[in-house]
Amino acid sequence: MRQVATPKGKPCATWPDALLIAAIFAIDPHIFGGVVLRGRHGPLSDAWLEILTDLLPEATPIRRCPLHIGDDRLLGGLDLATSLALGRPVVQRGLLSEADGGVLVLPMAERMQASTASRITSALDSGQFQLERDGLTSVLPARFGVLLFDESFGPEEAPPAALLERCSLCIDTDVLKFSDLSDDGPSLELILKARVQCNQITLSDPALIDAICDAVTAFGLESARPALACLNVARAVTALDGRSMAGLADITLAARLVLAPQALQLPQDTHEVQPQAEPEIQSEQENPPAEPTNPDQAEASDPQTDTTPPPEGQDLSEQLIEAVKSALPSEVIAALSTKAKCPTPRGAIGAGSGQHTKSPLRGRPIRSRAGTLKPGERLNLIDTLRAAAPWQKIRKSTMKASRSVAGPKRIEVRKSDFRIRCFAQPREATTILVVDASGSSAFQRLAEAKGAVELLLAQAYVDRNRVAMVSFRNEGAQILLPPTRSLARARRQLADLAGGGGTPLAAGMDTALTLALSEKAKGRTPRLLFLTDGRANIDRDGKAGRKTAMAHAFSAARAIAHSGIATIHLDTSPIPRPEAKDLAKAMGATYAPLPYLNAQAISAMG
Known part of the structure; x- marks a missing residue:
């Protein structure tokens, strides 16, 4: 008799599916990597987590990983209090080591830092990790599985891809219903028996x-x-x-x-339709009985134990x-x-702030550094004590002879132990839309570019972004919208725009690069987003000639690649052409064919 019911239907969309996933994961969390709980955290997630806890052995560790956890708590390191008391280094276990043999819970994984995700994925792959911190070197076991709570909203948010790849199973908690809640899953005894039998x-x-x-x-x-x-x-x-x-x-x-x-994609239908005469020939040659006469044949027809070959x-x-x-x-x-039809290129420029710069006074705290304390810098007291703790026994023995009167115990800290705080401050980002306003389709490109500017400016204050727009047509290029955060200013300056004429592509690239370098000199992170079919017919001197114009365009493209500025080329041709790909390659840009323009797709890449 079958003990686990698994109805057909949408993936992980029913409570029996969720119960089956809990049973599978409980057999060996490390083997299955992890389970993604997609959706807003609520009673259904708590109910499923409680069922999973009941299916795990009583001594199984379940640890919750805070969102902004530091390396000292995640990996472990020097036990500061014990080391200062004993005068010798004492290792303190981190969260990864504590979760060995159990489950690590990752709430709000879409906001997890990349450094934290890389350390967790490394432990998932090897089942251990090497601790090298505070003068300590040790290999600690870390054989665990993860429960990844994905509460992302919209395409801009997503948990780290490396963690998602290692999670074998997924549950959509937004699809589950309260009316389906039940505890008809397998027992702990069945899980323990399956754990022994699974490898066989x-x-x-x-x-x-x-x-x-x-x-x-x-x-x-x-x-x-x-x-x-x-x-x-x-x-x-x-x-x-x-x-x-x-x-x-x-x-x-x-x-x-x-x-x-x-x-990630729908499979292509490669099944070829057989000729109509073939089934008739087969029907003449094959005359299977309507019902099996052998009891063994009837037993083999069970769908759960069916080993017969598939239909011809x-x-x-x-x-x-x-x-x-x-x-x-x-x-x-x-x-x-x-x-x-319209893929989003890998490595596309997404919404968000620009690059981070180191700052001694403000920003997000990062790792401290060794050095001399200078005016305006901050001392990291905890890291300084960590650096001094392993040397206390030696320093106290050398200082004992110089003390004439016994005084209270104190910690000997020297200049070599000083650790200075470092901060990372995000730069403002400037997205520069470079729009081809020439030709018959200029009005559509300009209209969609205006819509993209408004969508980008709607998130400008949140993401520390500025938006600019460059247009090229006839014999040159112009900055239609200087870098701004003001939506009212953008609407006013982009209200009446003309289109049509020749395509001075090289002039548009030069103007965009000059503006981007100007923004970079001001401490901002520029991003270039080109909307063009890549076919130039006006050179830098304003003269007509496709061959010279394309040569100048490739020269300007190589200058953009040399600058190292992040660039995307959206090919607006009805049919993608090799010349446009070559131009994007010369710019060092991400190429994306986008023949059917819409403001949402453009803003998602910008």
Whole structure:
């Protein structure tokens, strides 16, 4: 009798799916990496976490990682109080070491710092980490799984991609309903039994591994981790069911749970329609009985233990792909279809503040440095005591002879122990839209660029951004909108803009680069966003001639690449052309074909 019910449907959209994921993760959190709880934190998340806690052994550690945790608490280091008392260095365990054999909870992971995420992912990969801090060197075990709470709102927010890649399973808590709450999941005894049996599970058909790899590739996943996760989840489901061999149904269920939430594209339909005469020939040659007469054949027809080959014309890979596609919600399919037509380039310029600069007085605290305390700098007292603690026993023995009268115990601190606070202060960012206002489609480009400027300015105060706009047409380029945060000023200056004429692309690039370098000299972080088809016909001297104009454009593009300024080239041609890609490559820019302009897509990249 099957003990875990897993209805078909959307991935992780029902409470039985969530219960199954809790059971799978409880078998071995480190093997499955982690579980993403997507949605606003609420009673449903707490209820699921309570069920998971009941499925774990009583002594399993569960540690919550604060959002802005420091390295001293995350990795561990010198136990300052004990080291000062004993006069010798004493190691203090960090959060990663404390979570060994258990679960690490990551609330609000979309706001996690990249440095913290890199340390957690390193421990997830190796099951240990090397501590090298405060003069201490040690290798500590850290074999744990993570519960990643993703409360991001909108495409601008997302947890670190490295952490998401290592989380095999996902639950959408916004889809779950209170009416579905139940505690019909497996017991702790079943989890412990499955933990022992999981490593002994075999596959009924070696071709299932190839089918998993084909399905992973079809949905645009480049890493090998989703394929390994599918195999591990299938083994876990088989162990929970009390069987020793995983079949096609187990692999299909695992692919639905693992691949559907991670799909990056829709697979191409490569199934060829067979000629109409072929089924008739097959029907004449094959005359299967209507009902099985052998009891063994009837038992083999069970979908959970079915090891028969797939129907002719559809292999194992196609079955897995169709199963995952059927589990994708309609809104996800629509989003993936739109993404395929108008992709967002990797490394695109996103909303947010500019680069960070070091400051001795203000900003976000970063690691302290050794040095002499100068006027205007701040002493990091805790780090100074950490540097002095390991030397107390030696220093006290050398100072004991010079003391004529015994006094109270004190800490010997020297100039070499001083640690100076360092701060990182974000720069203001300036997004410069460079719009091709020439040709018949100039009015559409200008209209969408105006809309993008308004959307960018709406977030200017939050993201410390300024927005500027450069237009080029006829024989030259002009700065239509100087760098500003004022939405009213932008609307007033962009109210009446003309379009049409030649394409002086080199002049537009030179003007944009000059403006960007001016912003960089003022301490801001400039970003260039070009909206053009890349076909120039007016050179820098204002003369017509496509060959000379393109040569000048490539010369200006190389100057932009040499400046090191982040750049995106949005190709507005109806059909992307190789010349536009070559121009983007010369600029060192991210290339994105965007024949169907809209202000939302432009502002998302700017």
